[in-house]
Amino acid sequence: MSNCDSCSSKGNCNSAGVGCNNKLEPKYGKIKHIIGVISGKGGVGKSTVTGILAAKLSKEGHKVGVLDGDITGPSMPRFFGINNERADMLQVGDSEEIKFRPVETSTGIKVISLNLLTEEEEQPVIWRGPVITGVLKQMYTDTEWDELDYLLIDMPPGTGDIALTIMQELPLEGMVVVSTPQDMVSMIVKKVIIMAQKMGVSVIGVVENMSYIKCEKCGEKINVFSKKSAQEHAEHLGVPLLAEMPINLDLVESMENGTVEEFLSKSDEYEELINNLKNRIM
Template identity: 45%
Template sequence: MVGVDQVLEKLSTVIDPDLKKDIVSMGMIKDLELNDNNLKFTLELTTPACPFNVEIEDDVRKAIGELKELKNFDMKVTAKVMEGRSLDADTSMATVKNIIGVASGKGGVGKSTVSLNLALALQQTGAKVGLLDADIYGPSIPLMLGMKSGHMEVEDNKLQPAKYNGLQVVSFGFFAEQSHQAAIYRGPIISGILKQFLVDTNWSDLDYLIVDLPPGTGDIPLTLAQTIPITGILVVTTPQDVASNVAVKAISMFEKLNVPIIGVVENMSHFICPSCNDKHYIFGDGGAQKISEQFKIPFLGEIPLNSGIMSGSDLGKPIMITSPDSPSAIAFRTSAKNIAAQCSILAAKMQDEMKSAETPEDTPKTN
């Protein structure tokens, strides 16, 4: 007769490749029932976007398969995104588990396009996702989503995000009076608008909120970093030295503010020839990889240069929707999974630090 202890011992041999911990100690085994050698439980993964979900599930089945006395085995697989920031310290946004700022050192690297398609890629895994267009000077997300006539309502003194296929979207571009005017505002006003978009919006139970920041190191990135606890910053660059060199400044700023860097994504990384499938590095090679090595931060993906991405953005038809099986969409999906994994790693690290702070010292101090 197989016992519960034997089952848990076998399951504890399964290690989450990202978190480097066994799934039992991580609390990923739920509702375990063992009756007359009939086993049933739920495997609760840390995010539906984990790049190792299939591998973990296969490892669990292999481990349980070694218990030959079992008659039947029934496993349900679910996912619950970990909280990658301190919600106790941010009661104003307690419904958002992870806030990811997307930054770049300079304009022209396709940061908004990357932000949008990563948000859609995360959503397509089953996660609940919001997208905040924080570029008050030049909001572009409504255009990219084909939502130029979109708007946001106010209910109970809270902004209600616009919706795009379930994606919650907030942008200064939804305000009709701003559609044909240049936004000329000083820093304090800009900061106030961003704070309102963050804390006075009815973000409904989000796993991830992607914040598309304007390029550079100005008031808006500073306001985000100083207003609320965030999970971390994703840096977008292109292969050219001029872009990667400027991106370094953004990384340095956030490091000085003690904001975690989730990693770096390289956009317009290469061009895949449609005739021969060869990669052509039009803008150089290895810019993001150099940043990754210099700052010891994860290199999370490379997005190929594709005219469909650009035309889709102009027409309000994101490539994640129109061409979900294209090489570009696959690259966005891979990057999104890697980003979700890094959020889980940061969440696990935060939990360990909280546990350490709560654990009393073994020996009393003596004078």
């Protein structure tokens, strides 16, 4: 039984939509699976993995949404090439409440991000933790998600306020952890995994990004950052290996051109990632 006295939402249950299990629920939609994507440090491709998962799940016919939870470093609009669009803020009836209408990508993925709510995407967010977590929760609860099969949350790296809020207050089905093949990165990723375990959040598995490059002439996989295999790194972390992903310049180019969904619809390189994810949450 939950202890209301220790709940951060005590006294706000009716307005915030928090049930007695201390979990927030969206006001404007129903979501079947909520998956967090996190990393121990920045620059390892966490947002890229989030976008790939979203695009591949959408291609399979699932209704997909993406919540850009990295409030101070949002990048999902850029990934999908929708950074010049803006989400609508709508008044709810005669009240002073507002709700957000997310921007839809070319394949119908619903995306909400702080960069879609500011006038310019370069505008920095200079806020302290409580304000940032409040905005994150509002984007989750007050967005018109309608009915989704999957909501993917692109979480900020590390074990800070937002990660703690998401693990504590959102009904996560599990988390995908993104890493790269270096011992230093693995050490930091281990902190995230231990944090999830302490919070009672399931870790679905790890994606090792930038795991190798592929020779264009012979197709041989060439390790760049470590001689250890992706499986060895996953065993060190103590979680299943969902996939090892190469450095893919064609993917990078498609992201820069705003055509990533078209590129991913024609690529079968990431099928292992999707299949392993779905097998572990079904």
